[in-house]
Amino acid sequence: MYKRKRLGMITMAEMHPFRKKDLYQRLMAYVGMTLGEADTNNVFTKTIKFPKITGIAGDVVEQSILGYPPDSDQRPDLIVDNVPTELKVTGLKRRKSNPAIFEAKEPMSITAVSPNKIVDEEFFSSHFWQKLEHMLIVYYLYDSETTVKAADYAYFPIKGFDFHEFNDDDIEILKNDWTIVRDFIDMLQQKYPNYEKHYPRISSELRPDLLYIDTAPKWPHAPRFRLKRSVVTTLWEECCGKQHEKLDFDIVTYEEFDRLCHRIAEYYRYMTGEKILDSVGYPARRISKSIMESVVISMFGGTSKKMADIEIFSKMGLVSKTIVLNCNGFRTEDTKFIPVDFDEIMDISVSFENSTCYDYFYNGTFLFSIFREPYKPKTGKSVPLSECEFLGFKRSFDNQFVEIEVRKTWDRIRHLIWYNELIDVIERKKDGTPIINPCGTIKSAPNFPKASEGEVFLRGTSTDSLYKPICINGVNMTFQNYWVRGAY
Numbered sequence: 001m002y003k004r005k006r007l008g009m010i011t012m013a014e015m016h017p018f019r020k021k022d023l024y025q026r027l028m029a030y031v032g033m034t035l036g037e038a039d040t041n042n043v044f045t046k047t048i049k050f051p052k053i054t055g056i057a058g059d060v061v062e063q064s065i066l067g068y069p070p071d072s073d074q075r076p077d078l079i080v081d082n083v084p085t086e087l088k089v090t091g092l093k094r095r096k097s098n099p100a101i102f103e104a105k106e107p108m109s110i111t112a113v114s115p116n117k118i119v120d121e122e123f124f125s126s127h128f129w130q131k132l133e134h135m136l137i138v139y140y141l142y143d144s145e146t147t148v149k150a151a152d153y154a155y156f157p158i159k160g161f162d163f164h165e166f167n168d169d170d171i172e173i174l175k176n177d178w179t180i181v182r183d184f185i186d187m188l189q190q191k192y193p194n195y196e197k198h199y200p201r202i203s204s205e206l207r208p209d210l211l212y213i214d215t216a217p218k219w220p221h222a223p224r225f226r227l228k229r230s231v232v233t234t235l236w237e238e239c240c241g242k243q244h245e246k247l248d249f250d251i252v253t254y255e256e257f258d259r260l261c262h263r264i265a266e267y268y269r270y271m272t273g274e275k276i277l278d279s280v281g282y283p284a285r286r287i288s289k290s291i292m293e294s295v296v297i298s299m300f301g302g303t304s305k306k307m308a309d310i311e312i313f314s315k316m317g318l319v320s321k322t323i324v325l326n327c328n329g330f331r332t333e334d335t336k337f338i339p340v341d342f343d344e345i346m347d348i349s350v351s352f353e354n355s356t357c358y359d360y361f362y363n364g365t366f367l368f369s370i371f372r373e374p375y376k377p378k379t380g381k382s383v384p385l386s387e388c389e390f391l392g393f394k395r396s397f398d399n400q401f402v403e404i405e406v407r408k409t410w411d412r413i414r415h416l417i418w419y420n421e422l423i424d425v426i427e428r429k430k431d432g433t434p435i436i437n438p439c440g441t442i443k444s445a446p447n448f449p450k451a452s453e454g455e456v457f458l459r460g461t462s463t464d465s466l467y468k469p470i471c472i473n474g475v476n477m478t479f480q481n482y483w484v485r486g487a488y
Helices: 020-028 043-049 056-065 127-132 150-155 168-191 201-209 229-239 254-268 273-280 289-299 311-316 342-346 356-363 399-418
Strands: 016-018 078-080 083-095 098-104 108-112 135-141 158-164 213-216 224-227 318-325 335-339 365-372 389-395 424-426 444-446 456-461 470-472 475-477 479-484
Touching: 016 020, 020 158, 043 056, 043 150, 056 083, 056 135, 056 150, 083 127, 098 229, 108 127, 127 168, 135 229, 158 229, 168 201, 168 213, 201 213, 201 254, 201 399, 224 229, 229 311, 229 356, 254 389, 273 289, 289 318, 289 365, 311 318, 335 356, 335 456, 342 399, 342 470, 356 399, 399 456, 424 475, 444 475
Parallel strands: 016 078, 083 135, 318 365
Antiparallel strands: 078 083, 083 098, 108 224, 135 158, 213 224, 335 479, 365 389, 424 444, 456 479, 470 475
């Protein structure tokens, strides 16, 4: 067990003391209320003069619910039963695929990176760990699909709270992540006389190495440590009582995860899909892409059906995808990813870096299971996955792919909508006549980026061509997803 160090020079008088029992009862009384209903000290009145003020939810919890004045000191906010405790107020949002399920709205800001200070710190006495060691997290629901002004936060309900302490496995990961950042900054300062010019590399170069945290924004804006959105979502699920499966291995770094993937891949390499199914004892007659996520979990020794049900994978934001190459090693098909969030696309206040799309491709961890067809089918159809050979795993996209390919598609979608250039294009045969769907309608699709235009494109998803629930600028369409070309 880790020995938890206390803050040295901070006295109770400098903080805001509470008994945990009293604090629990007080917060329980506010769960279900909106922030406006909880605002007994009229904190929202300042939004009249400052309609775009940030942090209003935290201000309401501090000043109206807990009853202490604004406090921006770098030390923890509270002392609960003589334990320094950091207050964090964070937003949830409804999941697009299932509005009844909540997920983190954004990463959770922890504390400033402070390059000139961090190089002289050790983890357990750092400002970073002082903020994370004991936390009181208050969750509210950002119940809007578009960006709202500060005053409208008054309509958002308080959904719950949690006195959170990370377990020893999480502490080891957080310690390693923080140390990677500190050592990188120290290297820059030792190696380069003009080291501040290299600070933008902190966010970009370290991203593939950090499991639980990231740093944002990029220098010259003062960067802050943040818990990734996937970590915050998992904390919320644990707050609601969800029990995640814990696998029988410890992962502290991505390097260790890659080694684990390599060992597993070596064991199953060149097995057919059917052989893998038999080997892991998965209860299915036939292997397919629809159950491949569960099969991969079985290959790692788990019993859950989804990556999000595995504790470490949930916090990593691990996404499972299956790719099948033909017998010559080339693509057989493109790969489908998340739905397009058109509310974000049309929201002028949301930049690409703050979009769900960016967070998904940039901060998400993708585990691609690679198979190869053993022969070229005479019919022109794909070889069944049960006959394909497993080659191994490939992890994630690189920074350049996100910054160039994903951004290009996101910007193009926004341009078409903002400048009213979105149209419905009728698909035609070589002779120019319209293609007719089996149901009798003319086949058409919006002029969003296509596979012929780049590595990332849009494609509609529907089992019924008549069902077009989305209407943008007068163009009716099916649900749209981001896809990545199989060639990439």
